[in-house]
Amino acid sequence: MLYRESGQFSTSYPADRRIFRLYQERWAFYLLLAAAFLLIPWLGNDYWFSAILIPFLVLSLAALGLNLLTGYAGQLSLGSAAFMAVGAFAAYNSHLRIEGLPFLLSLLLGGVVAGLTGVVFGLPSLRIKGFYILVSTLAAQFFVLWVFTTFAWFSNDSSSGVITAPPLVILGHDFSSPQGRYLFTLTVVVALGFLAKSIVGSELGRNWMAVRDMDKAAEVIGIALPKAKLLAFAISSFYLGIAGSLWAFCYLGTVEPHGFDLSRSFQILFIIIIGGMGSILGNFLGAAFIVLLPILLSHIASGLLADTIDAGQLENCQKIIFGGLIIFFLIKEPDGLAKIYQTCKQRLQVWPLRF
Amino acid sequence: MKSTLTKFSKLAIAISIGAALTVNAAHAEGEQYFPLQSYRIGPYAAGGSGFFGGFIDYLQYVNLKDGGVNGVKLTWSECETEYVVEKGVECYERLKQGLNGAPAAATNPLSVGIAYATLDRSTADKLPLITINHGRTDSTDGSVFPYVFPLQLNPYSEVSAIINYIGTQSGGLEKLKGKKIVTLYHGSPYGKETNPILELLAKKYGFKLTLLEVPHPGNEQQSQWLNIRRLKPDWVILRGWGVMNPVALKTAQKTGFPADHIIGNIWSNSEDDAAPAGNAAKGFIAITTHPSGTDFQVLQDIKKYVVDAQKGNLEDPKRFGTVYYNLGVVNGILNVEAVRVAQNKYGKRPLTGEEVRWGFENIKLDDKRLAELGALGLVQPLTLSCADHEGGGAVRFQQWDGSQWHVISDWVQADRELLRPIIEKSSHQYAKEKGITPRDCAKES
Numbered sequence: 001m002l003y004r005e006s007g008q009f010s011t012s013y014p015a016d017r018r019i020f021r022l023y024q025e026r027w028a029f030y031l032l033l034a035a036a037f038l039l040i041p042w043l044g045n046d047y048w049f050s051a052i053l054i055p056f057l058v059l060s061l062a063a064l065g066l067n068l069l070t071g072y073a074g075q076l077s078l079g080s081a082a083f084m085a086v087g088a089f090a091a092y093n094s095h096l097r098i099e100g101l102p103f104l105l106s107l108l109l110g111g112v113v114a115g116l117t118g119v120v121f122g123l124p125s126l127r128i129k130g131f132y133i134l135v136s137t138l139a140a141q142f143f144v145l146w147v148f149t150t151f152a153w154f155s156n157d158s159s160s161g162v163i164t165a166p167p168l169v170i171l172g173h174d175f176s177s178p179q180g181r182y183l184f185t186l187t188v189v190v191a192l193g194f195l196a197k198s199i200v201g202s203e204l205g206r207n208w209m210a211v212r213d214m215d216k217a218a219e220v221i222g223i224a225l226p227k228a229k230l231l232a233f234a235i236s237s238f239y240l241g242i243a244g245s246l247w248a249f250c251y252l253g254t255v256e257p258h259g260f261d262l263s264r265s266f267q268i269l270f271i272i273i274i275g276g277m278g279s280i281l282g283n284f285l286g287a288a289f290i291v292l293l294p295i296l297l298s299h300i301a302s303g304l305l306a307d308t309i310d311a312g313q314l315e316n317c318q319k320i321i322f323g324g325l326i327i328f329f330l331i332k333e334p335d336g337l338a339k340i341y342q343t344c345k346q347r348l349q350v351w352p353l354r355f
Numbered sequence: 356m357k358s359t360l361t362k363f364s365k366l367a368i369a370i371s372i373g374a375a376l377t378v379n380a381a382h383a384e385g386e387q388y389f390p391l392q393s394y395r396i397g398p399y400a401a402g403g404s405g406f407f408g409g410f411i412d413y414l415q416y417v418n419l420k421d422g423g424v425n426g427v428k429l430t431w432s433e434c435e436t437e438y439v440v441e442k443g444v445e446c447y448e449r450l451k452q453g454l455n456g457a458p459a460a461a462t463n464p465l466s467v468g469i470a471y472a473t474l475d476r477s478t479a480d481k482l483p484l485i486t487i488n489h490g491r492t493d494s495t496d497g498s499v500f501p502y503v504f505p506l507q508l509n510p511y512s513e514v515s516a517i518i519n520y521i522g523t524q525s526g527g528l529e530k531l532k533g534k535k536i537v538t539l540y541h542g543s544p545y546g547k548e549t550n551p552i553l554e555l556l557a558k559k560y561g562f563k564l565t566l567l568e569v570p571h572p573g574n575e576q577q578s579q580w581l582n583i584r585r586l587k588p589d590w591v592i593l594r595g596w597g598v599m600n601p602v603a604l605k606t607a608q609k610t611g612f613p614a615d616h617i618i619g620n621i622w623s624n625s626e627d628d629a630a631p632a633g634n635a636a637k638g639f640i641a642i643t644t645h646p647s648g649t650d651f652q653v654l655q656d657i658k659k660y661v662v663d664a665q666k667g668n669l670e671d672p673k674r675f676g677t678v679y680y681n682l683g684v685v686n687g688i689l690n691v692e693a694v695r696v697a698q699n700k701y702g703k704r705p706l707t708g709e710e711v712r713w714g715f716e717n718i719k720l721d722d723k724r725l726a727e728l729g730a731l732g733l734v735q736p737l738t739l740s741c742a743d744h745e746g747g748g749a750v751r752f753q754q755w756d757g758s759q760w761h762v763i764s765d766w767v768q769a770d771r772e773l774l775r776p777i778i779e780k781s782s783h784q785y786a787k788e789k790g791i792t793p794r795d796c797a798k799e800s
Contacts, residue, residue, distance in 0.1 A: 167789070252444065253472065310395075314435075
């Protein structure tokens with residue numbers, strides 16, 4: 001009843017191919033954006049901005065990057081964190097070494113360098129397929145961190161190998177406050193989200209999906225496999241690189257190479273598995289699940305049970321509950337949270353009828 | 356029926372979550388709050404649970420014995436970080452506002468990574484960041500880092516003291532020439548912090564230095580120790596943390612390197628580091644800023660007021676008086692002393708972080724004051740100032756006999772005059788990068 005499709009006709013191809021074809025979805029999305037840009041900055045506090053929303057947004061963006069590669073182009077990767085590290089360190093160094101380079105350009109440069117690195121480590125994908133491509137990306141994961149820890153030049157000879165973020169000044173405006181950093185991150189994530197949505201809807205996106213579903217068949221119908229695969233690596237790593245810079249500059253304000261270790265790669269992989277492969281929305285749902293749920297659990301635990309149970313035990317209990325929830329969701333819906341959302345939507349379209 | 360039940364259960368869940376999230380601002384007026392970014396699980400749980408156990412027990416003791424500091428009760432709450440930087444940041448942001456209206460005094464993350472990540476935030480929020488025995492070395496220069504305190508011993512002093520000790524063992528610093536020293540360090544910002552200063556000292560004294568990294572968390576060190584066997588060094592400096600330490604000692608035994616030529620640094624010096632290595636640890640030497648043991652007056656009092664009253668924080672009472680626990684107590688003493696000093700200036704009420712910062716900067720612990728606190732011999736004499744946020748810079752050496760530590764040296768002082776220009780150079784570079792104008796310490800009162 002509320003969510004009826006009837007009566008909404010597309011009269012042109014552009015109208016048919018819009019991101020949100022139904023006016024209900026369109027309006028819901030506009031409302032969400034308005035809330036994110038206007039309401040939350042007004043309502044939120046430091047804790048929400050710096051500890052919850054910014055990492056949520058950055059990890060969503062990183063997952064989006066990996067999803068382009070894994071969910072759309074079908075190339076598995078365990079090197080996401082390495083490409084994030086490349087982005088962060090490249091942005092830091094270009095800001096440091098090129099006098100007067102605006103922050104936005106350093107950010108972009110970081111993404112580009114990460115993209116090129118992605119292409120290099122994506123080259124083996126032309127010869128090896130499936131799970132074996134994991135080995136190449138795993139190599140990226142270890143090699144990149146080794147480079148950053150071994151050569152002090154990358155961290156400007158800082159004795160502990162930690163880089164410190166420069167002040168966040170864009171076009172003369174200081175975005176260093178938690179609110180400013182949130183708004184900046186949000187803008188970047190929304191812009192790149194739209195870009196991703198249009199990439200996957202474009203010819204390139206359809207080529208990727210063809211490669212994912214059956215690369216031999218894709219080759220037969222005339223899709224250039226090397227181009228499609230390497231572009232997937234490049235664009236995915238570009239996204240991850242931007243996410244890495246945001247992680248370093250907008251979230252932590254400092255970063256060491258080991259902040260981007262293998263467990264971060266796994267975290268991003270889990271986000272897309274839980275959120276849903278081959279879905280843009282899934283990245284946000286997955287990131288919310290992985291980032292926000294443990295924090296919520298810990299709030300509930302410390303609020304309700306703080307003095308009754310030993311703090312260490314309480315923490316272990318939260319881990320058990322969180323793990324249990326992951327298993328529960330994967331059994332209930334192996335295709336991820338995005339699929340659950342789809343199902344709900346379909347149900348709503350016919351509600352109150354059952355079919 | 357079923358759907359109404361689900362609705363009710365959902366409502367109940369929503370209400371309980373809401374109740375958990377809302378802060379009840381009723382009963383904590385007139386208290387001073389300590390936000391504790393503790394860690395009790397993960398690879399470094401031994402350090403975290405011991406340190407925060409001692410810290411909490413000391414705060415509890417001040418409450419039970421004196422009713423707080425000049426009548427201002429102390430309160431605290433914990434947030435688990437697992438030694439993970441992001442979690443530490445989340446905890447920092449969660450706790451910094453204080454608890455039920457009680458303002459936060461200072462943060463004590465006991466993690467270099469978290470300290471680095473909250474350094475800017477602490478400065479912006481005007482909340483002291485205490486990194487006892489560790490931290491960012493150049494934060495010793497309080498004119499650039501007004502809110503950061505690497506109390507007692509910063510990493511550079513630590514290394515300098517170790518080299519001085521090796522020098523005396525070899526019969527004078529000039530005898531260091533040609534000696535071979537290997538440093539085995541934890542692959543983290545903490546582990547790497549001292550590498551440049553070791554290289555500098557190697558150049559100055561002419562010993563041959565080899566730096567070997569052990570990746571976090573450090574439970575695999577075969578190749579590093581084979582390397583050490585090949586190099587045949589005179590001394591190995593173990594700059595470990597958590598599980599890395601016992602593994603290092605065991606692997607050393609396997610490869611035939613004598614334990615009494617391994618010197619553990621300040622985070623390789625606890626019972627939890629040596630005991631799990633069993634026989635392999637016998638003879639292992641480590642530095643310490645405070646002896647373990649329970650003979651000190653303050654520990655006896657904690658036992659009387661807190662532990663025996665079943666209010667102690669330790670799960671395993673056998674850990675009472677261990678190195679980590681005592682470090683927690685030392686940290687508690689210094690934090691509370693800062694609050695006390697600041698109260699003398701600002702009045703006997705809960706203080707803001709900014710006021711407590713002044714307290715830290717004006718801590719003056721001489722033997723007389725330490726005796727009053729019951730901590731003579733436990734805490735080294737310490738005088739902090741605007742320019743010097745470290746204060747002490749001395750360590751003692753202890754040796755493990757297979758079941759406990761024995762102190763084997765007097766206080767060994769770091770060469771702080773040598774280190775100060777390096778620290779200032781680094782802090783000034785930081786100030787330049789960040790656009791900070793250093794405070795003029797001559798004008799501070």
